[in-house]
Amino acid sequence: xxxxxxRSIPSGSVMTYGEVALRAGHPAASRAVGNIMSRNxxxxxxxxxxxxxxxxxxxxxxxxxxxxxIELLREExxxxxx
DNA sequence: ATAATGACGTGAT
DNA sequence: AATCACGCCATTA
Numbered sequence: 343x344x345x346x347x348x349r350s351i352p353s354g355s356v357m358t359y360g361e362v363a364l365r366a367g368h369p370a371a372s373r374a375v376g377n378i379m380s381r382n383x384x385x386x387x388x389x390x391x392x393x394x395x396x397x398x399x400x401x402x403x404x405x406x407x408x409x410x411x412i413e414l415l416r417e418e419x420x421x422x423x424x
Numbered sequence: 425a426t427a428a429t430g431a432c433g434t435g436a437t
Numbered sequence: 438a439a440t441c442a443c444g445c446c447a448t449t450a
Contacts, residue, residue: 344447363446368447371445371447372446373444373445373446373447374445374446374448377448378448380448381447381448
């Protein structure tokens with residue numbers, strides 16, 4: 343389950359959608375993974391730790407008000423921008 | 425049950 | 438390096 347996988351991502355580390363999909367047993371469900379997260383944003387699942395391949399951040403649910411994925415990742419120490 | 429969608433990925437231009 | 442097009446899968450309408 344993607345949910346479980348993402349939940350097991352340690353702070354300070356990130357995992358690509360492809361990796362999550364692979365770990366979930368679906369090597370080519372990278373897209374579906376993102377889709378699942380988008381509809382299912384659980385507080386128990388740090389979906390902000392899931393980024394695109396190549397280290398690109400990708401999208402997020404919050405591009406609206408709160409903190410962006412980048413902000414959260416920076417808080418955790420992965421993206422040390424600036 | 426079928427069609428359309430999207431927080432992706434890779435390869436080709 | 439940047440952009441375009443195609444493929445793939447699960448969810449949703």
